[in-house]
Amino acid sequence: MNTPPTYSRLIDAAHYLLSKRTHDRALVAITTDSTQTFTYGEYFARAAGYADTFRELGLKPGELVVLIQQPSADVMFAFWGALLMGAVPAIFPFLTEKLDLEYYARMVQKLVNISRPRLITTYPDLEPTLKGAFVDLPEPPMVTVTQPGRVGDADAWIAAYPDHITPDQVAFLQHSSGTTGLQKGITFSHQATLRYVESASSALGLSEADTYITWLPLYHDMGLIGTFMMPFLAGVGIVTMSPFQWVRDPKVMLRAFHSYGGTVTWMPNFALNFMAQRINPDDLEGLDLSSWRLLVNASEPVRAESNHLFSTHFAPYGFKAESLGVAWGTAETIMAITYTPLGQPPTIDWVDRKRISEERIALPVPENAPESMAYASCGRLIRGMELKIVDEEGRELPERRVGNVLVRGEYMFSGYYHRPDLTENAFQEGWFKTGDLGYVAEGELYICGRKKDLIIVGGKNVYPQDLEDVLNTVPGVKAGRAVAFGMLNEALGTEDIYVICEVTTPDPDERRKIEREIRQRLTRQADVTAHRVILKDLGWLVKSTSGKMARSANRDKYIQELQAQTAKA
Amino acid sequence: MDEMVTAFQKFIAADLLRDPEYQIEANQSLIKGGLIDSFSLVQVGLFIEKTWKLKVPDRDLTVERMDTIDQMVAYVQNRLQNKK
Known part of the structure; x- marks a missing residue:
């Protein structure tokens, strides 16, 4: 089994895969109707077909192309099509059946205003809306529907790859969802991506003998890097299915592992x-x-219970508990940069609940001690990265003290695309502020919470300010008097969204109408489902000293109210 | 039929929303209206299977086919009729 050599640009990896692995299986795309297999040769021929189309449309090396496509093998071909010609691809979330078309178009407008793509490729249903969305711009992007199935000469594209593209240049972008996420096009250079893949592949023990099975969407960093670019660049075959197919019938994934x-x-x-x-x-x-x-369990807080549930449920069919791993990182560090050791379940750290919440000290206690609570380890840093835990003043904290997690090293994004202001704010004396709170014990990282009020639902980042912007426009809600926050749902293993709004009307029917309007708007404008919509009289919400709505204080107030009600009942 | 509507109302309020007092109209858009998410359709499917002893194929559990209680009831009635 060959180990792929070290490259400096993504095109070199393409050259290696195309010349040395032409007849090996690169991709299997499972859909509800069919299964298609592509060798590296076939894969790059399709990618070259896209490169030909892009060139005919006038796209040039270095220019941004945004791919808005339904999950399919074609979006993976188109992505590499752009890379083959030295253009910069970005996969953008497509319209879901719940999202309002007009709001979706506005989201894409925001992205276009900042990122200034030259070309947007999409599917027929979305084309008219997108075409209409940019008519007022001085330099609107081209919007086009690309036809799948075209093949081209990938060797010719590799031979003609522009020399002026250097390893430190931006190779591709990734945007997270929501209005806030869209402001941040995360840039990945050739060099950082390739070095990251080398180091992370080694932490995962990846070899060409591996086969990935995945349903993750590619507009998300774990999908794009974890289950597409990393295995692909490491020469590992990928079997994909769409997230919709997986939701409807998750057995498809297990059958793929078997087959x-x-x-x-x-x-x-x-x-x-x-x-x-x-x-x-x-x-x-x-x-x-x-x-x-x-x-690998990653991209939202890992629950030891979830790992246990999964491994016991599937153990009779050959799934091994030691196959469970945990990883942690952010899109700004390319992807996960800590990994638990292979072949053993993640370490569980039992600590004193009171000491950690009141004094931010992770004091180890026996599992059965009163007031004990468990954190699952996120593992150790991969080589090439550094991590430190600091207090609010930026002073480094010793082991077992909870603080802000900062990182730096070889695998970092090259800044937010066209947003130097946001990039500058993201760092503190050269260290990237991850926004997570955690501690280190015996060299392993434990994440305990978030400094930012970010909500993570099913692995997807939801910014509370985006939801509050929606709430503030609902008739009947007192503008500026709304908060959104997340709370863990243990049965689902993820967070539920709670919103609290102040309303003027005491009328129960009116309140019911407002509640429905809030739910509808959150779904159509922000693509989220609120678990609880709580309407309160004016003056209920707590503001922070700076005059902003204090999300965590309001969450605590709500929890206390619930507890008082339960105690009464 | 009214019994079926009530059965769905009770199930959705108590099991999916975990708020038994919550009032749901039979023609209210549940998923597009932001009351439940599409993952919950899986539980709706299991509820139908258990209550009316029908096998619900995964392809039937879509937002288009199951967005209101009226649609769910029509689905169950249709399936029960075909079974006879």
Whole structure:
């Protein structure tokens, strides 16, 4: 088995895969109707077909192309099509059936205003809306529907790759969702991406003998890097299905592990609960999952219970508890930069609940001690990165003290695209502020919470300010008097969204109308489902000393109110 | 039919919303209206399977087909009729 050599630009990896692995399986795309297999040769021929189309449309090296496509093999071809010609691709979330078309168009407008793509490719249903969205811009991007199936000469594209593209240049972008996420096009240079892939692949023990099985969407960093670019650049075959297919029938994923001898996957925590709860053991008769050597749980807080639920549910079919791994990182560090050691379940750290919440000290206690609570380890740093825990004044803290997690090293983004102001704010004396709170014990990182009020639902980042912007426009809600926050739902293994708004009307029917309007708008404008919409009289919400709505203080107030009600009942 | 509507109302309020007091109209858009998310459809499917002893294929659990209680009731009635 060959180990791919070290490259300096993504095109060199393409050259290696195309010349040395032409006939090996690169991609299997499972859809509800069919299964298609592509060798590296076939894969790059399709990618070259896209490069030809892009060139005919006038796209030039260095220019941004935004891909808004339904999950499919074609978006993976188009991405590499752009890379082959030296253009900069970015995959953008497509319209879901719940989201309002007009709001979606406005979101894309915001992205276009900042990122200034030259070309947007999309699917027929969305084309008219997008075409109409940019008519007022001085230099509107071209909007086009590309036809799948075209093939081209990838060798010719590789031979003609522009010399002026250097390893430190931006190779591609990634945007997270929501109005706030869109402001931040995260830039990945050739060099940082390739070095990251080398180091992370080694932490995961990846080899060309592995096979990835995945359903993660590619507009998300774990999907784009974890289950697409990393295995692809490491020469590991990928078997994909769409997230919709997986939600409807998660067994498809297990059947793929069985049929293709799958070895590795990445999933957010909620997916472990979902699969264990959804999949009926009767449907698994004859399935062999023993080839599965690694399930990396990442992108939302890891619950030891979820890991346990999953491994016990699927153990009879060959899934091994030691295949569970945990990883942590941010899109700004390319992706996950801490990993738990291979072949053993993540360490569970039992600490004193009171000491950690009141004094921010992770004091170890026996598992059965009163007031004990557990944190799952996120593992150790991969080589090439440094991490430190600091207090609010920026002073470094010793082991087992909870503070802000800062990182720096070789694998960092090159800044937010066209937003030097945001980039500058993201760093503190050269260290990237991850926004997570955690502690280090015996060299392993434990994440305990977030400094930012970010909500993570099913692995997807939701910015509370985006939801509050929606709430503040709902008739009947006192403008500026609304908060959104997340609370853990243990059964689902992820956070639920709670919103509290102040309203003037005491009328229950009016309040019911407002509540429905809030739910509808949150779904259509922000693509989220609120678990609880709580309407309160004026004056209920707490403001911080700076005059802003204090999300965590209001969450605590709400919890206390609930507890008081329960105590009364 | 009214019993079926009530059964869905009770199930959605108590099990999905975890708020038994919550009032849901039969024609109210549940997923597009932001009351439940599409993951909850899986639980709706299991509820139908358990209550009316029907096997619900995954392809039927879509937002287009199951966004209101009226749609869910029509689905169950249709399936029960075809079973006879």
